[in-house]
Amino acid sequence: MxxxxxxxxxxxxxxxxxxxxxxxxxxxxxxxxxxxxxxxxxxxxxxxxxxxxxxxxxxxxxxxxxxxxxxxxxxxxxPVRGGEHHFSVGTAGSVMLVLQSVWPALMLAESPVRLTLQGGTHNPMAPSFHFVERAYAPLLRRLGAPAELRLRRCGFYPGGGGEIEVDLHPVGPEGLQPFDLTERGALLDQQAECLVPGLKRSIAERELEVLRGQLGWTFDHSTIPVTRQNEGPGNALLATLRHEHVTEVFCAIGEKSRSAENVAGDVARQVKRYASSAGALGQYLADQWVLPLALAVWRSGRAARYTCTDVSLHAATNFSVIGQFLPVRIDTRPLPKGQGVQVEVKPPGDNAP
The missing domain is CATH 3.30.110 (Translation Initiation Factor IF3)
Structure with a gap:
């Protein structure tokens, strides 16, 4: 044990x-x-x-x-079981964190899995649905573990009530295929959107206006998606950067007594911090990506690397826990000129520097 x-x-x-x-x-x-x-x-x-x-x-x-x-x-x-399963947090607690607790095991299950999860979909201190669907899931597909995610209903604190549906497919006969992710590639698209179910549309307009002023982006009315009033009250401002090799999503959650300008300023700072680095992955994606990558390295016996803006204490703790379960080595080294960090995951027996 x-x-x-x-x-x-x-x-x-x-x-x-x-x-x-x-x-x-x-x-x-x-x-x-x-x-x-x-x-x-x-x-x-x-x-x-x-x-x-x-x-x-x-x-x-x-x-x-x-x-x-x-x-x-x-x-x-x-043994891990496939089939259909339904779980409810019962509060506004994050369903995305529940999903990430079981996803690594389910991607190695022998039969397909469909999960229905109810609770919070856009929470402070947790990945949003859009982050997982746009940034995290595509990397897992490249790894050999395809999944489809559907947002059935938004859920915000304190009401919760959100619902997502996730289809996870078995890894193919070639198994998990680790790959290096050291460059973002060309910027293909950048967009912002604001969710404000149950709140005044003017809140979204103010947040988007501040974001436009701080980042120099342009938006149209489609950046305020139509949501049902009973999915709120809630507010999430999202900025998505789609590069050739990776997509990043930055999010801030509006809360009571937090101004629209403060919410937008938070997202703008996250985007600027990412833009000032050469790392392929942002801080949060770098933290979450290491676990499935370590599984792929362990199963395949091949090392893999990625670069990121920085390695947080949260990520370093995750590295430590992974090392207590899997016979892999996780090394980090700074990129030149303080432009980020390289993380390399090595299989058993690979002691090369």
Whole structure:
């Protein structure tokens, strides 16, 4: 059994999610202790329990400690199951984080999987649906793990009520194929859009106007998509940069007492930070990409590299947890002139510098 100190590094829910994913993939039982120990409300929250419930249902796992506030969890997985499954967070907690807890194992399942997930689709401190659908899923398709995602209904804090549907297909006979991603390639398209269900359209217009002024972009009315009023109230401002080799999505969530100018300024800063670096991936995509890439390197025995704007403490913690499950080595080195970081994932036995 693998023992994980869940308070290590960044010490958040990502340690739990990565541990669940890799326990399911490798079949190794895991014991997590000190879960979210340094958080104001330590232990398992509703969203984390949904991750555990989903992982348990999909792998027939034996679980101990899956109760609200628990800081210890024992998870012993069985074989991963395909078929149709439905999970609800029951609050506005992020369904995208639940999806990423089980996705690595399900892409290696022997039969197709359809997931229906209900909860929050656009949350602070979590990837938005549009980020996962436009930036993350295409990389997995290139890896050999195709998936289709559909947004059935937006869900914002505090009401939740969002719904997504995801079809995950088995990896083909050639298995996962790791690849290098060290350059973005030419910029093909850039766009912004603003979701404001249940709110005044003028909020979206103000946010887009600020973004246009700070980035020099031009928009038309299609950048305020039609949404149903009962999908809100909620606000998400999105900027999408589509390059030849990678797409990045930057998002800020509007909240009560947060001005439209503040929301737009947040997205503008994220875009400018990315533009000032040579890294192919932004900070958040770099963090999330390493787990499926490590699986591909482990299964294929071939190393792979990617570049990113920087490696956060969150990402470094993820690297550490992955290394406790998989016999891979994750090395980082700065790019010239402070233009970002290169991350290289090496298979067992590859000790080359």
């Amino acid at each position: 693998i023992h994980i100190d869940a308070s290590q590094g960044e010490g958040g829910g990502q340690v739990l999610r990565t541990s669940l994913a890799l326990s399911m993939v490798t079949g190794q039982p895991v014991l997590l202790e000190k879960i979210r120990a340094r958080r104001p409300r330590p232990g398992l929250m509703r969203q984390h329990l949904t991750c555990v419930t989903a992982a348990q249902a999909l792998s027939g796992a034996q679980v101990e400690g899956a109760t609200p506030g628990s800081q210890t969890l024992r998870f012993t997985p069985g």
